Amino acid sequence: MSRKPEADYDVIVAGGGAGGVGAALGAAQAGAKTLLVEKYGFLGGAATTSNVLAYCGFFQQGEDPIKAVGGVADLVLDELRALGLPCDPFKSPTTANWIILLEPEAVKLALDRVLARHNVDVLLHTRVAAVTRTADRLEAVTLAGMDGRARIAAEAFVDATGDANLALLAGMTCRSGNEMGHLQAVSAPIRVGGRNPAVPIDRQAIIDAFKHYNTHGAWPVARPDGGIYTEVPLTGEMWWMMFDHPMEDLSSRSFTRAEQAARAAAHDYVQVLRQGVPGFENAYLVQTGPQIGIRESRHPPARYELTGEDLLTGRQRADGVARAAWPIEDHSVPGKPVYRPIGGAGFADIPLDCLRAKGLENLCYAGRVIGADSTAYASIRVMGTAFATGEAAGRFSAKG
Numbered sequence: 001m002s003r004k005p006e007a008d009y010d011v012i013v014a015g016g017g018a019g020g021v022g023a024a025l026g027a028a029q030a031g032a033k034t035l036l037v038e039k040y041g042f043l044g045g046a047a048t049t050s051n052v053l054a055y056c057g058f059f060q061q062g063e064d065p066i067k068a069v070g071g072v073a074d075l076v077l078d079e080l081r082a083l084g085l086p087c088d089p090f091k092s093p094t095t096a097n098w099i100i101l102l103e104p105e106a107v108k109l110a111l112d113r114v115l116a117r118h119n120v121d122v123l124l125h126t127r128v129a130a131v132t133r134t135a136d137r138l139e140a141v142t143l144a145g146m147d148g149r150a151r152i153a154a155e156a157f158v159d160a161t162g163d164a165n166l167a168l169l170a171g172m173t174c175r176s177g178n179e180m181g182h183l184q185a186v187s188a189p190i191r192v193g194g195r196n197p198a199v200p201i202d203r204q205a206i207i208d209a210f211k212h213y214n215t216h217g218a219w220p221v222a223r224p225d226g227g228i229y230t231e232v233p234l235t236g237e238m239w240w241m242m243f244d245h246p247m248e249d250l251s252s253r254s255f256t257r258a259e260q261a262a263r264a265a266a267h268d269y270v271q272v273l274r275q276g277v278p279g280f281e282n283a284y285l286v287q288t289g290p291q292i293g294i295r296e297s298r299h300p301p302a303r304y305e306l307t308g309e310d311l312l313t314g315r316q317r318a319d320g321v322a323r324a325a326w327p328i329e330d331h332s333v334p335g336k337p338v339y340r341p342i343g344g345a346g347f348a349d350i351p352l353d354c355l356r357a358k359g360l361e362n363l364c365y366a367g368r369v370i371g372a373d374s375t376a377y378a379s380i381r382v383m384g385t386a387f388a389t390g391e392a393a394g395r396f397s398a399k400g
């Protein structure tokens with residue numbers, strides 16, 4: 001790519017989750033001068049902002065873990081291993097799917113290191129706040145950071161904000177939620193410390209304790225099965241997803257209500273463990289996460305929308321740039337996920353057009369922003385797949 005004199009970068013990536021990190025590494029590996037902008041003080045996206053402590057989508061479903069995602073995502077796993085995280089495929093006892101368990105502090109440091117090794121410029125505490133465009137191209141973004149506002153120009157841009165914030169600022173008309181405007185539930189995974197490791201976690205005791213809590217508690221749980229839990233590697237803490245909340249809309253008021261409810265519920269739920277579940281007598285809440293886990297927000301227009309049919313039939317295609325292998329995991333009803341397997345050989349190809357903005361030549365999407373109908377979205381949003389769509393978006397953007 002030859003950069004115009006007025007362009008500060010070849011590629012600017014908005015958002016430092018799995019999609020954004022994949023995009024920045026893909027662009028840098030392809031030789032582009034790359035800037036990654038993230039509004040928090042650390043990278044990782046949902047893994048570090050919302051306690052989403054498992055990479056899904058790296059493997060196909062089945063008896064053995066067959067890899068579906070490699071490339072720059074493997075560089076991230078190598079950095080995590082160097083920090084002592086095993087990153088071995090782990091079969092989730094609740095969903096029987098292959099995942100990679102995470103520890104958030106290792107994720108933050110591993111991502112800092114892998115981006116530095118690839119000479120990606122990173123700006124934390126910086127938000128993409130405005131966009132300058134022509135009819136069919138983006139020219140620059142205005143960044144709002146600790147030192148005020150700055151206009152930065154580039155040849156190409158990647159929206160990896162999860163919420164399509166760059167596309168929205170560019171004036172694109174986005175769909176909220178599914179085709180009917182219904183949003184998937186938000187959830188608040190928490191970390192619980194102080195459990196006695198000599199006492200195995202008794203799911204039935206959790207179920208019984210919450211049966212009682214649900215009769216009088218302020219935040220009745222929608223998961224009568226005790227929720228999804230596992231151990232956070234390197235810490236002995238319990239990771240636990242028990243609180244789900246329906247979202248009416250994307251307003252700040254609705255998110256405020258959800259955040260406040262999640263915090264209050266987390267406090268109650270740990271008390272329920274302490275009082276009713278053996279081994280949790282001294283348990284305490286380690287963290288609710290800097291923010292609640294948002295499964296779904298806006299979908300910007302793409303040149304192609306991956307369909308549920310593509311996934312259910314395991315459609316393979318010549319223009320595929322990434323693989324979707326995580327089962328369709330629908331959270332339309334809070335606390336009651338419904339899973340449907342990927343058909344065919346156990347993966348579906350994601351074509352480049354899902355990553356390309358409709359009507360804008362130099363804007364790509366990465367991670368959960370890519371073009372997908374509501375059924376396909378319930379698969380492609382996971383972080384393993386996000387690394388892969390990010391890498392492809394970055395490589396394409398670097399070509400100019």
Ligand SMILES: Cc1cc2nc3c(=O)[nH]c(=O)nc-3n(C[C@H](O)[C@H](O)[C@H](O)COP(=O)(O)OP(=O)(O)OC[C@H]3O[C@@H](n4cnc5c(N)ncnc54)[C@H](O)[C@@H]3O)c2cc1C
Nearest residue numbers: 015017018019039045046056128162293294367368381383
């Ligand atoms: C409760 C819950 C459980 C889940 N469980 C799993 C799981 O077990 N495994 C799995 O793989 N996936 C899981 N998912 C899905 C997954 O976490 C997300 O879909 C995934 O993180 C998407 O990656 P992303 O990079 O597209 O977006 P995100 O991870 O959301 O990252 C986007 C980043 O962009 C930043 N950003 C946003 N706007 C701006 C802006 N204007 N300027 C600068 N930065 C900005 C954000 O701060 C964030 O860091 C879960 C999701 C939820 C909510």
